[in-house]
Amino acid sequence: MKGISRTELPGLRLFKRGKVRDVYDLGDSLLFVATDRVSVYDVVLPTPIPGKGAILTQMSNFWFEKTKSICENHLLETKWEKMPTQITAFPELKGRSAIVKKTAVFPVECVVRGYIAGSGWSDYKKTGEVCGIPLAAGLKESEKLAEPIFTPATKAETGHDENISFERACEIAGKPEMEALRELSIRIYTMAEAHAREHGVIIADTKFEFGMLNGKITLIDEVLTPDSSRFWPAEDYHTGGGQKSFDKQFVRDYAASTGWDKTPPGPNLPAEVVEQTRAKYELAFERITGRKFEE
Ligand SMILES: Nc1ncnc2c1ncn2[C@@H]1O[C@H](COP(=O)(O)OP(=O)(O)O)[C@@H](O)[C@H]1O
Ligand SMILES: [Mg+2]
Numbered sequence: 001m002k003g004i005s006r007t008e009l010p011g012l013r014l015f016k017r018g019k020v021r022d023v024y025d026l027g028d029s030l031l032f033v034a035t036d037r038v039s040v041y042d043v044v045l046p047t048p049i050p051g052k053g054a055i056l057t058q059m060s061n062f063w064f065e066k067t068k069s070i071c072e073n074h075l076l077e078t079k080w081e082k083m084p085t086q087i088t089a090f091p092e093l094k095g096r097s098a099i100v101k102k103t104a105v106f107p108v109e110c111v112v113r114g115y116i117a118g119s120g121w122s123d124y125k126k127t128g129e130v131c132g133i134p135l136a137a138g139l140k141e142s143e144k145l146a147e148p149i150f151t152p153a154t155k156a157e158t159g160h161d162e163n164i165s166f167e168r169a170c171e172i173a174g175k176p177e178m179e180a181l182r183e184l185s186i187r188i189y190t191m192a193e194a195h196a197r198e199h200g201v202i203i204a205d206t207k208f209e210f211g212m213l214n215g216k217i218t219l220i221d222e223v224l225t226p227d228s229s230r231f232w233p234a235e236d237y238h239t240g241g242g243q244k245s246f247d248k249q250f251v252r253d254y255a256a257s258t259g260w261d262k263t264p265p266g267p268n269l270p271a272e273v274v275e276q277t278r279a280k281y282e283l284a285f286e287r288i289t290g291r292k293f294e295e
Pocket of ligand 2: 221
């Protein structure tokens with residue numbers, strides 16, 4: 001299987017090509033297509049991970065369903081059979097597409113951390129804080145926090161997202177809005193973290209995106225996937241160091257091992273790295289959703 005790096009859909013108008021998704025404009029709604037592209041350090045690599053887009057789409061759909069009592073979401077149609085023929089004319093989109101509501105996206109990434117890792121750990125070691133939130137002294141790397149924390153980041157159109165304080169996020173997106181987004185983000189994360197942990201996956205942290213539609217805050221984009229979160233296998237979890245992972249860390253580690261300087265173009269991935277990455281995404285899917293992934 002080759003993997004889909006890029007879609008070209010004659011007759012449909014491109015709305016946006018993100019790092020991973022190709023989004024088409026259907027008028028009031030959007031056709032949201034997850035490709036098999038993988039990005040590390042915000043650079044899309046030349047080698048796709050076959051099936052990744054379908055795994056992410058179906059995992060997001062699982063979470064959209066599970067979180068709908070907490071927050072409205074952007075899904076309009078996920079069933080291939082019910083999509084219009086202008087879409088089903090492209091069979092390569094099956095399993096990796098959804099029709100979603102077009103929303104006005106809040107320009108802040110809503111990050112929740114339940115465990116201390118990654119940039120949160122780096123900041124904590126330097127300052128004892130993460131995004132201006134002071135944490136208990138003496139935490140070990142990967143330790144579970146007493147309470148999940150909300151650590152927003154900018155949504156950079158190009159380049160890297162940057163961690164910001166809650167106050168700065170309020171200046172960007174409005175105080176009542178950010179208070180509502182913080183509450184929703186923490187509620188969703190808390191529910192999802194418990195579900196995943198019972199099924200052998202630790203969700204160390206995650207990033208949500210929200211949009212506004214008809215006065216309603218709406219959960220959009222992808223939700224609680226290995227691309228938007230740090231997923232750790234629960235059986236190997238230990239504090240005081242880094243963890244094995246079900247996410248892109250494996251690709252990041254490979255890319256870094258080539259001596260790549262993290263600027264485009266990124267390195268090609270060897271077949272075994274592609275295979276193992278795909279297997280990690282699939283295992284995370286199976287643990288979390290309780291079913292086998294089918295193409
Ligand atoms: N319901 C929605 N309405 C409007 N924009 C959306 C919606 N859901 C997701 N998006 C946007 O579509 C894009 C998804 O593509 P993606 O490849 O994830 O982009 P990025 O490189 O920014 O991560 C993101 O810019 C996201 O903010
Ligand atoms: Mg994205």
